[in-house]
Amino acid sequence: MGTLLKILSLIVLCFFLLQEISSAQTVQKDSTVSIADTVAVADSDTAGNYLMFLSAPIHPKVKLSLLKEAIQYFNSISAVLKILVIMTIFFLLSIVSLFSFVLSKRTYELIMNNKTAAVKSRYSEFLARYLYSGEDYEIPDHMFIQMNEKFNREIFLELLIDLHSNLTGEISQRLLDLYNRLELKKYSIAKVHNRNWHIKARGFRELAQMNVVDANHEILKYRNHKNVILRIEAELALVKLQLDYPLHFLEKLNYTFTDWGQINVYDSFVFHNIEVPLFRKVLDSNNESVVIFALRMIGFYRQKDAFKDVLVLLNHENEVVRENAILTLKHLRMTESLEYLREIFDKETYQNKILILDAMIVLHDRSNLSFLIEKMHKEDFNIRLESAISLHKIGAEGDRVLDDLLVGADREMLRILTHAKDERIHA
Amino acid sequence: MHSLVEILRFFLESGIFIYSLILFSFYLTLSVFSAFSLIHYTRKNAFVDFNVILSSPMSPSVSIIAPAYNEGMTIVDNIRSLLSLHYIYYEVIIVNDGSTDDTMEKIIKEYSLEKVDYAYHPEIPTKLVKGIYKSTNKAFSKLLVIDKKNGGKSDSLNAGINVSQKKYFAAIDVDSLIEPDALLKMMKPFIESHDKKVIATGGVIRIINNCVVENGRVVEVNFPKNFLARAQSLEYSRAFLMGRMAWSKLNGLLLISGAFGVFDKDIVKKCGGYNVNTVGEDMELIVRMRVYMEDHNEKYSVVYIPDPLCWTEVPSSVKILSKQRNRWTRGTLDTLFIHKKIFFNKKYGLLGLLSYPYWLFFEWLAPIVETVGILYFIFIAILGNPNWTFFIILVGYVYSFAVTFSLWALLFEELTFHLYSKRKDIFKIVLTALVEPILYHPMTVWFQLRGNFHYFIGKSGWGNMKRKGFDKKKNK
Numbered sequence: 001m002g003t004l005l006k007i008l009s010l011i012v013l014c015f016f017l018l019q020e021i022s023s024a025q026t027v028q029k030d031s032t033v034s035i036a037d038t039v040a041v042a043d044s045d046t047a048g049n050y051l052m053f054l055s056a057p058i059h060p061k062v063k064l065s066l067l068k069e070a071i072q073y074f075n076s077i078s079a080v081l082k083i084l085v086i087m088t089i090f091f092l093l094s095i096v097s098l099f100s101f102v103l104s105k106r107t108y109e110l111i112m113n114n115k116t117a118a119v120k121s122r123y124s125e126f127l128a129r130y131l132y133s134g135e136d137y138e139i140p141d142h143m144f145i146q147m148n149e150k151f152n153r154e155i156f157l158e159l160l161i162d163l164h165s166n167l168t169g170e171i172s173q174r175l176l177d178l179y180n181r182l183e184l185k186k187y188s189i190a191k192v193h194n195r196n197w198h199i200k201a202r203g204f205r206e207l208a209q210m211n212v213v214d215a216n217h218e219i220l221k222y223r224n225h226k227n228v229i230l231r232i233e234a235e236l237a238l239v240k241l242q243l244d245y246p247l248h249f250l251e252k253l254n255y256t257f258t259d260w261g262q263i264n265v266y267d268s269f270v271f272h273n274i275e276v277p278l279f280r281k282v283l284d285s286n287n288e289s290v291v292i293f294a295l296r297m298i299g300f301y302r303q304k305d306a307f308k309d310v311l312v313l314l315n316h317e318n319e320v321v322r323e324n325a326i327l328t329l330k331h332l333r334m335t336e337s338l339e340y341l342r343e344i345f346d347k348e349t350y351q352n353k354i355l356i357l358d359a360m361i362v363l364h365d366r367s368n369l370s371f372l373i374e375k376m377h378k379e380d381f382n383i384r385l386e387s388a389i390s391l392h393k394i395g396a397e398g399d400r401v402l403d404d405l406l407v408g409a410d411r412e413m414l415r416i417l418t419h420a421k422d423e424r425i426h427a
Numbered sequence: 428m429h430s431l432v433e434i435l436r437f438f439l440e441s442g443i444f445i446y447s448l449i450l451f452s453f454y455l456t457l458s459v460f461s462a463f464s465l466i467h468y469t470r471k472n473a474f475v476d477f478n479v480i481l482s483s484p485m486s487p488s489v490s491i492i493a494p495a496y497n498e499g500m501t502i503v504d505n506i507r508s509l510l511s512l513h514y515i516y517y518e519v520i521i522v523n524d525g526s527t528d529d530t531m532e533k534i535i536k537e538y539s540l541e542k543v544d545y546a547y548h549p550e551i552p553t554k555l556v557k558g559i560y561k562s563t564n565k566a567f568s569k570l571l572v573i574d575k576k577n578g579g580k581s582d583s584l585n586a587g588i589n590v591s592q593k594k595y596f597a598a599i600d601v602d603s604l605i606e607p608d609a610l611l612k613m614m615k616p617f618i619e620s621h622d623k624k625v626i627a628t629g630g631v632i633r634i635i636n637n638c639v640v641e642n643g644r645v646v647e648v649n650f651p652k653n654f655l656a657r658a659q660s661l662e663y664s665r666a667f668l669m670g671r672m673a674w675s676k677l678n679g680l681l682l683i684s685g686a687f688g689v690f691d692k693d694i695v696k697k698c699g700g701y702n703v704n705t706v707g708e709d710m711e712l713i714v715r716m717r718v719y720m721e722d723h724n725e726k727y728s729v730v731y732i733p734d735p736l737c738w739t740e741v742p743s744s745v746k747i748l749s750k751q752r753n754r755w756t757r758g759t760l761d762t763l764f765i766h767k768k769i770f771f772n773k774k775y776g777l778l779g780l781l782s783y784p785y786w787l788f789f790e791w792l793a794p795i796v797e798t799v800g801i802l803y804f805i806f807i808a809i810l811g812n813p814n815w816t817f818f819i820i821l822v823g824y825v826y827s828f829a830v831t832f833s834l835w836a837l838l839f840e841e842l843t844f845h846l847y848s849k850r851k852d853i854f855k856i857v858l859t860a861l862v863e864p865i866l867y868h869p870m871t872v873w874f875q876l877r878g879n880f881h882y883f884i885g886k887s888g889w890g891n892m893k894r895k896g897f898d899k900k901k902n903k
Contacts (some may be wrong), residue, residue: 081817084824091827098834099857102841106850198470205474228621229471259485260619267479289621300484351693381548412546419546424561 119155127159130178131171139181147182157184161209179210192218201233208237216241224254232261239268247277250290257289262296280306288318295324299331307334314344323352330359338363342371350380357386364393373401381412388420443800444821450789451828458835460673465843468733477611480618481515487594487617488516489610489689492587493601494580495521499528503537505601508643510569514610518569520587521601525554525577534572539564551585551700554578559590580685581701581708588700591692598709600686600739604635604645609736613689616730623726626716627690629683630736631667633846634660636743645738650852653743657859658867660741664836668733668843675731679782681717681762683729685709687737694719705765706887707758714766714783721775735844749874756878757887759791794875826864833860 074085130137146152164175179185188210191203200222207215219241222234235257238249246269250257269276279294280303295313298306310332313325322344329337341356348356357375360368368390375387391398402417409417419425480486491509495502502521509519523531534540545559553575560572573586584598595617599605609630617625636656639647651657674680685708695701698715701708713729720727742748763786770787772779807813837856840846847856881887 077816081820084820088820088824088827091824091831094831095827095834098831098838102834102838102853103850105841106853198473201474228619229474233474256621258619258621259487260615263479263483263485263618266483266485267476270482296485381546385546385548415544415546418544422544424541424543424563425545 494583
């Protein structure tokens with residue numbers, strides 16, 4: 001009912017507004033009389049009728065040539081009709097233009113694809129010749145000339161970078177030499193200075209891939225850029241270029257280090273075979289997303305020396321930091337962490353309680369027995385289920401507890417106990 | 428009495444005309460937003476290597492939930508296709524929704540399933556679960572099958588959510604084909620978000636009619652042969668590439684297609700899962716999730732991916748199309764009525780002030796207003812003195828706008844995903860765009876009117892959505 005009233009009041013409001021507009025327009029028309037306007041206004045009986053179209057016929061009866069007649073007719077119709085006619089012509093022209101554009105785009109793409117393929121093939125041959133010739137190979141002059149042309153240069157750079165990312169050792173070094181000898185570095189740096197973010201980002205990639213270490217300071221400026229993609233590209237480039245301490249970019253990082261950024265940086269460590277730094281160094285960062293990243297890395301790389309620092313974070317005020325600390329302890333697989341997990345259990349959020357019990361499934365240890373037995377008498381289904389699985393994982397002692405619980409168990413408890421012992425579910 | 432007639436006349440003439448102008452302005456504005464959004468997306472994606480998700484231990488986990496009802500013909504291949512998706516941490520939950528054919532027997536046999544002692548705990552109430560199955564073959568360890576009493580798609584999805592062990596879940600139609608890298612792309616918004624919680628993502632649904640399918644993969648994309656499918660192809664391009672892309676940019680998206688969407692499981696559970704009492708469960712869930720987030724003052728977004736990620740067969744017969752559109756209309760109406768409190772309610776921000784009113788005025792009311800306008804003109808033509816000039820100019824305007832809008836969608840398609848690579852397909856698309864407003868559009872308006880009628884007389888149900896099916900090996 002309320003909705004209906006709202007709709008009705010909105011319609012009534014629109015109606016009065018339109019009435020006002022139509023009256024105002026008529027007044028304006030009256031003050032600036034032209035022949036066309038006179039015809040249009042004369043055809044409407046009242047001021048209120050100005051916006052009523054379907055039943056207000058207009059019949060210009062002037063015999064002129066077709067074009068003149070059309071123009072005359074156009075001049076004679078009301079302003080609204082004029083707008084409609086103009087819009088229709090615009091749309092019709094759009095239809096023709098769009099159709100032509102799509103067709104010509106296809107033709108253009110076909111031509112460009114062929115041209116690109118030819119240039120690519122030429123440069124691939126050149127690169128093969130260069131790599132398989134000796135160090136004294138002289139780069140032909142035409143290569144220097146061609147590198148001045150953007151089209152050729154971009155194709156060549158793409159090939160060079162692609163090849164370099166897939167090669168190591170001496171051959172990789174020779175490609176770097178070629179990049180320097182052809183003076184391509186200046187073009188990559190120019191990209192960094194371009195005002196378009198996607199070209200800047202491409203510049204970062206090129207400089208990082210071709211190990212242009214002296215571009216560090218240029219890229220470092222972008223670690224706190226508002227554009228998240230640019231920021232991530234800068235982070236990735238810095239990981240690769242600051243090999244002495246690849247976590248340098250994390251210091252003074254003001255923005256959230258997104259999961260996407262973290263995944264990419266981790267991939268960079270793996271892909272580029274970068275020596276893994278000690279992540280506990282950044283655990284005290286003021287940026288919580290950096291702390292979360294460090295916790296995750298400590299877990300994945302099993303950096304057990306960070307154990308005590310991780311324990312401190314079990315009491316962090318941010319739930320997500322605590323969640324990641326629990327997960328890290330699970331990944332570290334150190335049973336020493338169990339007593340700390342038991343200690344924080346009761347004051348944790350429901351989600352984190354489940355995570356603790358889940359960690360206990362992995363860190364199964366008999367020291368958990370009494371703790372888990374106590375949890376089996378809690379009301380919550382998921383807590384009891386996780387505790388039962390954890391008990392089962394402890395082994396014979398845990399199974400004995402589960403068997404004891406079978407005696408006098410209600411239906412729900414029975415289901416929990418059989419679930420916990422069914423290995424097929426946990427496989 | 429005279430003034431009452433004048434008011435009515437004003438509504439029927441000026442009101443409808445102004446309504447259509449506002450509607451067209453909306454479409455144009457949305458297409459501009461969509462264009463910017465697509466440009467940004469394609470530029471951004473040039474720097475994305477989705478394989479990093481595939482190999483990262485930080486990638487979030489997902490349960491794929493696929494309800495199946497009488498899918499005996501295709502279920503085995505469909506499950507195989509789901510098990511071979513490119514993703515790292517995921518499980519496949521098939522929910523047999525009380526099939527009366529041999530769906531369950533086929534799955535059990537093909538995937539060596541056996542009943543396990545699973546403690547089913549329905550946090551969201553569902554129909555009786557008869558059994559939960561796992562495979563004895565370790566190669567299928569990701570597979571879990573729920574056998575339950577028939578309760579409909581929503582009920583099956585709720586059962587899947589109840590047993591899901593992952594942080595997110597993907598709801599899919601088991602008879603749709605999912606691109607191998609679809610999950611990677613759908614999960615990325617959840618991973619990259621930094622200032623808002625992403626609660627759901629949706630992707631473009633593409634039309635599989637007349638495409639070549641090999642081993643559960645679309646290997647050749649062709650424009651459909653059937654006119655209805657062609658018209659729907661254009662309609663989908665407009666809706667997905669121009670409409671939803673823009674709404675996503677505005678963070679006002681109200682619908683993620685039931686064929687494929689990924690959701691934050693925790694939020695869905697807090698919202699009570701899928702509504703089993705509506706046929707528009709996909710839209711209703713998104714609206715409910717948004718309302719929940721607004722009520723809890725949490726920053727959130729619903730993200731839409733323009734990549735073609737899911738392929739589905741669209742109705743190629745008038746009868747089935749009629750049932751589908753009828754159901755969609757009833758679903759929309761259901762959602763709008765259920766969540767009527769958000770209408771122009773500033774507490775709900777963009778949701779209450781723009782998204783909901785847009786759906787009410789321009790998605791639900793549009794066919795009704797259009798019909799009233801046409802009937803009024805017929806009335807004047809018979810009894811009165813119609814302004815034929817205005818009528819012809821108006822029809823020309825509406826028609827040229829409709830065709831232009833379709834061609835904009837074609838242009839977006841060309842500039843982004845370039846799915847129809849054959850030159851002759853371009854001509855077919857343009858031809859379809861030229862005739863679609865005359866032949867196809869009136870049909871859908873009629874189906875929507877019927878949907879409205881059926882809703883208000885209380886007629887419910889999904890209707891038989893029998894599909895012709897695509898051959899899993901080759902279908903051209």
